[in-house]
Amino acid sequence: MKQFVYEYATKVYFGEGAAKEHLALALSSYGPNVMLAYGGGSIKKNGIYEEVTSILKNAGKRVVDFSGIMSNPTYAKVQEGAQLAKKENIDFILAVGGGSVIDCCKIVAAQAKTEEDLWEMEMEKHKFPTEVIPMGAIVTASGTGAEMNGGAVITNEEKQIKTGMAASAPRFAILDPEYTRSVPRMQVISGAFDTLSHAMETYFGNSDKDNVSDDVALSIMRNTVVNMRRLLKDIDDMEARGNLMWDSAMAENGILKVGRVTDFSAHQMEHQLGAYTDCNHGQGLAVIHPAYYRHIVKDAEEKFTRFAKVVFDADSAEAGIDALAAFIRECGLPAKMEELKSKVTITPQVLRKVADTCNVIKTNPRELSRDEIYEILMECM
Secondary structure, three states, X not given: OOOOOOOOOOXXXXXXXXXXXXXXXXXXXXXXXXXXXXXXXXHHHOOHHHHHHHHHHHOOOEEEEEOOOOOOOEHHHHXXXXXXXXXXXXXXXXXXXXXXXXXXXXXXXXXXXXXXXXXXXXXXOOOOOOOOOOEEEEEOOOOOOHHHOOEEEEEEOOOOEEEEEEOXXXXXXXXXXXXXXXXXXXHHHHHHHHHHHHHHHHHOOOOOOOOHHHHHHHXXXXXXXXXXXXXXXXXOOHHHHHHHHHHHHHHHOOHHHOOXXXXXXXXXXXXXXXXHHOOOHHHHHHHHHHHHHHHHHHHOHHHHHHHHXXXXXXXXXXXXXXXXXXXXXXXXXXXXXXXXXXXXXXXXXXXHXXXXXXXXXXXXXXXXXXXXXXXXXXXXX
């Protein structure tokens, strides 16, 4: 294993009733002004908003709403939230939602504490924020693992770039499977596939033989597949939802990544595809992964063979990729570009732009050229 420093930044409160039991105490050491951030308003329909605001007010907090955070949150929305946080002298940001809401709030928390443009700071000057408004997360849609790390994926619409930014991890995360009950079926499955993707992309990076992170990643992958299949049979299986919530957190809290190089090429391709199409993240990954893996299978055949056996009970590297593609179909996830919901018609010309602007990372099993990225995307048509 390579050298590493690991610090576990986020305190987790897991289980039914976790917000009622722990939220007030978790916020007790912070000031009175709390920004309550959420998306399109579904939490007002399912009762979560009323429950959370009641807890906050009973704890003596002043609640300032920041609503309308979209899927694939934009940099413009970040700036809106940062201005609101400054205006209202916010002491703590509480993100209630899935990965998009949480990611947006991470960057709001940093942008509100500096007059410098955060995009320019990070992307051009390669400087990172040192001061943030503290924040926490109440997860209502799992899959991204955003509640347990300091990274965020933001879309800069002006530049047509969707990419990762760095801020600060939530101080705490509340994971109550009951809070995910009203999430639409396909959103639950799509989020779970994002979890599977995170574990796969970590696993297929470079590591020593018998690396402990590989063994844990394989267990997370297998457990994710098992519990996704449970939800296909019964979408209200709360035990399966709870397992998937913890799989999501485990896939992105750093445990799988220590001491190794990771491979997040599929994520890089999907991010830029999302920048041009605004497609659902998990569904975009489902389209890309099998085609990408068929390109690199010979570069990591031993790892693919082990993946095939442990995760899908398949007997060869290629059979494992076929099993992954079949599982995507079994879940009802898109398998071709034309099946994605997109704000534009996905054409070869659009995919050429995606390939030409995709973040190419020097990763393992091997680095991709832009022409090969284009080939992979075209094979998804």
